[in-house]
Amino acid sequence: MVSLVPAAEFDARFDAEVDVLVVGAGGCGLVAALAAQAAGAEVAVVEKLDRFAGNTVLSSGSIPAAGTRLQRAAGIADDPDRFAADLRRVAGRHDADHMVDRLAGISAELVHFLLDRVGVDLTLITHYRHVGHSVCRLHAPPSRRGADLIRDLERATEARDIPVAFGNPAVALIVDGGAVCGAVTKADGGDTARIGAAATVLACSGFGNSRALLDRFCPDMAAIPHFGATGSEGDAVVWGEALGARLGNMASFQAHAGVAQPHGALVTWTIVEKGGVVVDDAGARFADESQGYSAFAEHAARHQRPTFAIYDRRIRDLTAAGQPEFGELVDHGGAREAATVADLARLVGCPEARLAAVLASADAAARGEAADPFGRTAWGLAPLVPPYVVTRIAPALFHTQGGVIVDTEARVLRADGTPIAGLYAGGGAACGISGRHGSLGYVSGNGLLSALGLGFIAGRAAARRAAAAKGKPATGRSPTATLSPASNASPHREGI
Ligand SMILES: Cc1cc2nc3c(=O)[nH]c(=O)nc-3n(C[C@H](O)[C@H](O)[C@H](O)COP(=O)(O)OP(=O)(O)OC[C@H]3O[C@@H](n4cnc5c(N)ncnc54)[C@H](O)[C@@H]3O)c2cc1C
Structure with missing residues (x-):
């Protein structure tokens, strides 16, 4: 459990001092570090895990931005106002309304910074307009893998000698008269280091991996497995509450209804968009599957019964041809064929007559002959045709917002709206822009926009604070000499 410690307890004698201390080596933390250093600050990053393994690594690495030169080259007219309007249309009013224009406004500058100053390889996705965006504006690594985004950020931090101390979680924030002035880290072996900093950036993700915080803020999600990074333990929320910070949009999250059982791989929702339906172990549908994987996960979590995606061979083969990860699931037996409804019912373990009636009702809705009982109107290639295919799926939580x-x-605000001096936050640690509740307010890329966008803002603002504070006598040593040897460990670069 993380805590606060008064600087007076050790007479403000730090083991090391740095201008800007970044807590967490995900997308937010690395961009904050690079932006702060580019603005002239001495920076150090401390990371809880022994490698880069945050949510950014698990993501597709796609950053939405409006008005970039990549968009202009592709003939796409876009601007921050249009982007902000898209974000507001989907999310409605929420606790971070004031951040919508700000993040949309810096998004192009962020992408140009990543391309030109950091050397991140990004291309504009033009073949598909992502959910919620009125134009193509997602900029992603050519591989569409967050691991490659992190790899490029890592190379940049290495090239600039920004220390990233793996296996050194921040366990306490150091406070001095209401201001935050650094953090205490504790390495695996038990060694602690008190790092003083003019500015501390919380880039330590959300609380998807904290059962206690999920119980309080997202109770429906507390009962389902967490598919996100293990480091998302809600440390920023705990520190925030201890410091009297205002929390916002705490019931907002992203989940996925399609984790293949027992394989554990994600089943692309394309199989549903192309006409698949989801039934429970009684053979009944229980919600409109076309709402999307995250919204449907909410229904599945509440339904609390085993679930099965039902589609057909055409959909399976088309999807596998375009999405290799789904093809791997098929190769590993995760998409079983059934020649008849009777065979399908046996695989699901439900009464044949019930399943036959449910499929007939879906077929009629897909043909436009009857209204769907759940209001679904998008049916792709449906009606389904034998042979049918079934995959057992379960919902899982991705990340909190x-x-x-x-x-x-990016200054952390108290309940009265005043900033907590010396404390900045971004990414999963900060209040997102995806609505107050559930998952319907999320526009594709909101996670990384908040992570990298706020990291960019926080890094520069933190560097300005450090520059303003310069002139104070330095009492500590360089952080690289002080942090645990784990800081020198070669990061494990396992992919998604
Ligand atoms: C499966 C999955 C797919 C996703 N896909 C997308 C997508 O396609 N597009 C999108 O925009 N978003 C996506 N997201 C969300 C997106 O990944 C996150 O919103 C974003 O990466 C958050 O970045 P971050 O830097 O705040 O957190 P992270 O990348 O999680 O980094 C936080 C780091 O802080 C470390 N940390 C935590 N506590 C401490 C501590 N006390 N001391 C030191 N270090 C600490 C963690 O170990 C971690 O390394 C996805 C998320 C998941 C789980």
């Missing part, structure tokens, strides 16, 4: 509320300079 609530956190400490920050201002447009």
Whole structure:
């Protein structure tokens, strides 16, 4: 459990001092570090895990941005106002309204910074307009893998000698008269280091891996497995509450209804978009599958019964041809064929007559002959034709979208709206822009926009604070000499 420690307890004698201390080596933390250093600050990053293994690694690495030169080259007219309007249309009003224009406004500058100053390889996705966006504006690594985004950020931090101390979680924030002035880290072996900093950036993700915080803020999600990174333990929420920070959008999250059982791989929702349906172990449908994988996960979590995606061979083979990861699931027996409804019912373990009636009702809706009982109107290639295919699936939580509320300079705000001096936050640690509740307010890329966008803002703002504070006598040593040897460990670069 993380905590606060008064600087007076050790007479503000730090083991090391740095201008900007970044807590967490995900997309937010690395961009904050690079932006702060580019603005002239001495920076160090501390990371809980022994390698880069945050949510950014698990993501597709796609960053939405409006008005970039890549868009212009592709003939796409876009601007921050249009982007902000898209975000507001989907999310409605929420606790971080003031951040919508700010993040849309810096998005192009962020992408140009990543391309030109950091050397991140990004291309504009033009073959598909992502959910919620009125134009193509997602900029992603050519591989569409967050692991490659992190790899490029890692190379940049190495090239600039920014230390990233793996296996060194921040366990306490150091406070001095209401201001935050660094953090205490504790390495695996038990060694602690008190790192003083003019500015501390919380880039330590959300609370998807904290059962206690999920119980409080997203109770429906507490009962389902967590598919996100293990480091997302809600440390920023705990520190925020201890410091009197205002929390926002705490019931907002992203989940996925299609984790293949027992394989554990994600089943692309394309199989549903192309006409598949989802039934429970009684053979009954229980919601409109076309709402999307995250919204459907909410229904599945509440339904609390085993679930099965039912589609057909055409859909399986078409999807596998375009999405290799789904093809791997098929190769590993995760998409079983059934020649008849009777065979299908046996695989699901439900009464044949019930399943036959449910499929007939879906077929009629797909043909436009009857209204769907759940209101579904998008049916892709349906009606389904034998042979049918079935995959047992279960919902899982991806990431939370609530956190400490920050201002447009990424400063963490108290309940009364005043900033907590020296403390900045971004990414999963901060209040997101995806609505107050559930998952319907999320626009594709919101996670990384908040992570990298706020990291960019926080890094520069933190560097300005450090520059303003310069002149104070330095009492500590360089952080690289002080942090645990784990800081020198070669990061494990396992992919998604
Ligand atoms: C499966 C999956 C797919 C996703 N796909 C997308 C997508 O396609 N597009 C999108 O925009 N978003 C996506 N997201 C969400 C997106 O990945 C996150 O919103 C974003 O990566 C958050 O970045 P971050 O830097 O805040 O957190 P992270 O990348 O999780 O980094 C936080 C780091 O802080 C470390 N940490 C935590 N506590 C401490 C501590 N006390 N001390 C030191 N270090 C600490 C963690 O170990 C971690 O390494 C996805 C998420 C998941 C789980």
